[in-house]
Amino acid sequence: MKVWMLVAALVLLSVTSLFIGAENLSITDLFSMTDRQWQVLTISRIPRLVSLLIAGVSMSIAGLIMQQLSRNKFVSPTTAGTDDAAKLGILVALLVFASATTMQKMLIAFAFALAGTYVFMKFLDRIKFKDTIFIPLVGLMFGGIINSITTFFAYKNDMIQNVTSWLQGSTSAIMTGRYELLYISVPLLIFAYLYANKFTIAGMGEEFSVNLGLNHKFVVNVGLIIVALVSVVVILTIGIIPFLGLIIPNIVTLYVGDNLKKSLIHTALLGAVFLLVCDIVGRLIIYPYEIPIGLTVGVIGSIVFLYLLMRRRAYEA
Amino acid sequence: MIEVQEVSKSYAGKPVVEKVSLKIRQGSVTSFIGPNGAGKSTLLAMISRLLQKDSGKVLIDGKDISDWKSTELAKKISILKQSNQINLRLTVRELVSFGRFPYSQGKLKKEDWEKVDEAIAYMDLTDLQHKYLDQLSGGQNQRAFIAMVIAQNTEYILLDEPLNNLDMKHSVQIMKVLRRLAEELGKTVIIVIHDINFASCYSDYIVALKDGKIVKEGPTEAIIDNKVLEHIYDMDIPIELVNGNRIGVYFK
Amino acid sequence: MKLKLTMLAVLALGVIAAFLFLDLPHNWEYALDRRVKKVLAIALTGGAIAYATLIFQTMTNNRILTPNVIGLDSLYMLIQTFVIFFFGAVSLPSTNKMMNFGFTVGIMLLFVAVLYKLIFKREGRNLFFLLLVGLVMGTMFGSMTTFMQVLIDPNDFLVVQGKMFASFNNVNTDLLVLSVIILAVVALYAMRFSKYLDAMSLGKEHAVNLGIPYNFVVMNLLVIVAILIAVSTALVGPITFLGLLVVNVGYQFMKTYRHSILIPSTMLISVIALIGGQLIVERVFTFETTVSVIINFIGGAYFLYLLLRESKS
Structure with missing residues (x-):
């Protein structure tokens, strides 16, 4: 696959995405739009498209960074407790600091996500038994445990259905005024791009990086901060999108290899393309209703992940 | 053969x-x-x-x-691989006693314990037999595992x-x-x-x-x-x- | 060792007695009958989960895994949510407990069977691979469950929520009898393999060297674990981290590798934890929360502590 193909697909899908929905709006209306159509486009469709693009790019890149840092292909925000820790943080923010602004809530959630990811990565560092498959297993369990703590508080406060509904990845409610937080990701992604090589070296281990004159701790922390921030921003605006950060970098590796400078662009583009496809599928399947993106990505993502796992076995055995 | x-x-x-x-x-x-x-x-x-x-x-x-x-x-026949990390905290004697499993299915009789003692003595581990494996050096560890194989008493x-x-x-x-x-x-x-x-x-x-x-x-x-x-x-x-x-x- | 085991047994009996006889109301016969059933259900699930988790950890040579994570809990929730979503909370499939139980256990075992078929057919049978596939399927089930839960009518959701957490308050007598029979049969079958457990905990290569028919034993133990978890979950609901909690406490308290001691002690600890928890829920929290929420919370926190401690040393 070439970059231009991905770009073409992205443009095509973006345009498609703009003109699908319950409200009638087709590409031929473009030059003769009614006020209402114009409103639909600017208030709902474009914000939705933008947030999908940013979320797709950011989650895939976050996954890639984590995989570089841990040198394990199966680590991602979903399989390292980041998502779940962020969820707990949001709940805490809602319960304890009910009157906090969105920004403050985000900061609290960010602190939790960062702490969760950090604990997991530290644990990986020390763990004696480094079976590639064992790591995501621990990570998913780790997430489950953080979740059980979330449930404890949610149950006591009768908020389970609430928490469930607004953390489910969904793009249908996105409109102007409710997605701008996502823009925080953009500078972070640029930063990640510039730092890419350092992440790779840091992933080789502390001694290796020190030998090459790299401040290991600092680089790892920068990586984790980017991952945690990006995940929190996406969860707060769209919700949890499982497995995205896991499968995209893995697919890219299959056809471009592991050269980070090269795979980074592919990962970003493919992440956006994949998320757009999932969103469009979710919008069409039970048209005019919608299947939330969390479900479509969850199902498609699990299947792809399983395929990757199976493939890996076949390759090794 | x-x-x-x-x-x-x-x-x-x-x-x-x-x-x-x-x-x-x-x-x-x-x-x-x-x-x-x-x-x-x-x-x-x-x-x-x-x-x-x-x-x-x-x-x-x-x-x-x-x-x-x-x-x-x-x-x-018995086999000992090169890396013998085990997750249990065992003493030397406990480890060696596992060598009798094929004969005793876990319930060691008097003659099984005799074999265990012999194997420990053979590897010169008598003084260390109540120490935990993680307290021993690499060489002592290796000897303990070989003692287990000896206790297994295979041709x-x-x-x-x-x-x-x-x-x-x-x-x-x-x-x-x-x-x-x-x-x-x-x-x-x-x-x-x-x-x-x-x-x-x-x-x-x-x-x-x-x-x-x-x-x-x-x-x-x-x-x-x-x-x-x-x-x-x-x-x-x-x-x-x-x-x-x-x-x-x-x-x- | 004997002393510690006796202590646990006495403690367990004490908790049971407290649970049965504390604050008995005037028409004590009815109340006692209900409480006996509750205790029986608790002891049954507690014991089954502890036993399943212990042998599961022995098989995987790992203290931080629990069989509940292979997707059975999520599958249970998916089935329950599905039934309520499509048939409603008052329909026959969701109110007839026997039917629901049979249906749920059936699907769960089918799922495990498919999982085995899928994986053990290939070469390189890696246990962790099986677990990860189960876990990923679990996440997928979770996504679907979430989807339905969001759409469900809030009143129906309360019913779903009731099923999210293990509850011992409405245990059906017929189901209880059926579960006792199933679990007894499984336990008897499991006895054949108990002599292998100590040697299995040395790891696969040592186990094979010591003449254990490894693949055969692992396959059988996995089936046993799956049945135990499926039955106990279908009976009272998921308590994901109970096993993790009690088995680790068992290891710490008994400080031994011998399963002949570990099995009874973890089962006792499990019973103590559950009945003690239930007592607290009923008397202290006056049913504001459920025992499984508390156990999961404590189990989860304890597990995090274990992870942190491990990463420090």
Whole structure:
């Protein structure tokens, strides 16, 4: 696959995405739009498209960074407790600091996500038994445990259905005024791009990086901060999108290899393309209703992940 | 007797061991040598049934290993791999007592404990027997695992790089024990070993492997030979006679 | 060792007695009958989960895994949510307990069977691979469950929520009898393998060397674990981290590797934890929360502590 193909697909899908929905709006209306159509486009469709693009790019890149840092292909925000820790943080923010602004809530959630990811990565560092498959297993369990703590508080406060509904990845409610937080990701992604090589070296281990004159701790922390921030921003605006950060970098590796400078662009583009496809599928399947993106990505993502796992076995055995 | 017939194994289409046939002589120490990736450990693992083979047969006392009952086979042949990390916190004595499992199925009788004591004494571990494994040094650990194999009391003892990570003193200690096992107790010992000089000094027979095939096998003197070694390792290894031992001088 | 075991047994009996006889109301016969059933259900699930987790950890040579994570809990929730979503909370499939139980256990075992078929057919049978596949399927089930839960009518959701957490308050007598029979049969079958457990905990290679028919034993133990978890979950609901909690406490308290001691002690600890928890829920929290929420919370926190401690040393 070439970059231009991905770009073409992205443009095509973006345009498609703009003109699908319950409200009638087709590409031929473009030059003769009614006020209402114009409103639909600017208030709902474009914000939705933008947030999908940013979320797709950011989650895939976050996954890639984590995989570089841990040198394990199966680590991602979903399989390292980041998502779940962020969820707990949001709940805490809602319960304890009910009157906090969105920004403050985000900061609290960010602190939790960062702490969760950090604990997991530290644990990986020390763990004696480094079976590639064992790591995501621990990570998913780790997430489950953080979740059980979330449930404890949610149950006591009768908020389970609430928490469930607004953390489910969904793009249908996105409109102007409710997605701008996502823009925080953009500078972070640029930063990640510039730092890419350092992440790779840091992933080789502390001694290796020190030998090459790299401040290991600092680089790892920068990586984790980017991952945690990006995940929190996406969860707060769209919700949890499982497995995205896991499968995209893995697919890219299959056809471009592991050269980070090269795979980074592919990962970003493919992440956006994949998320757009999932969103469009979710919008069409039970048209005019919608299947939330969390479900479509969850199902498609699990299947792809399983395929990757199976493939890996076949390759090794 | 152990007889290997045309055994093969490949990973991802890449052959690691290719149609190897071999007979192991009773009551002797046989070493598998060869460069990295020659398939030594893979072959050993297949002989010991730790690894499934793709094709071929391994016969022990004339019977295919897949036809043996696992418990019976465990009284016949034992294997010790090179890395022996276990997740349990065990004392030396507890570890060695596991060697009696094939006989006792976990319920040790008096004679089982006697065997355990003998094995511990044989490996000179009596003073350490109540220490936990994680309190011991690498050499002591290795001795404890060998004691377990001795307690298992099998006719055939297979060891995969038993000298890995040991210093000179401990290496010599272990090799002497293996030698004694063959001479005093009549065991058949098979080891995978990297150092050709240890192989030369302590084994009766050597099997040289390269690229998954047996290059040459025979009595030690026939293999520790400049021509043969050059063929195996692709380097010139002059042989010197030191105190009656054939030593390959490959350092320069 | 004997002493510690006796202590646990006494403690367990004490908790049971407290649970049965504390504050008995006037028409004590009815109340006692209900309480006995509750205790029985608790002891049954507690014991089954502890036993399943212990042998599961022995098989995987790992203290931080629990069989509940292979997707059975999520599958249970998916089935329950599905039934309520499509048939409603008052329909026959969701109110007839026997039917629901049979249906749920059936699907769960089918799922495990498919999982085995899928994986053990291939070469390189890696246990962790099986677990990860189960876990990923679990996440997928979770996504679907979430989807339905969001759409469900809030009143129906309360019913779903009731099923999210293990509850011992409405245990059906017929189901209880059926579960006792199933678990007894499984336990008897499991006895054949108990002699292998100590040696299995040395790891696969040592186990094979010591003459254990490893693949055969692992397959059988996995089936046993799956049945135990499926039955106990279908009976009272998921308590994901109970096993993790009690088995680790068991190891710490008994300081041994011998399963002949570990099995009874973890089962006792499990019973103590559950009945003690239930007592607290009923008397202290007056049913504001459920025992499984508390156990999961404590189990989860304890697990995090274990992870942190491990990463420090």
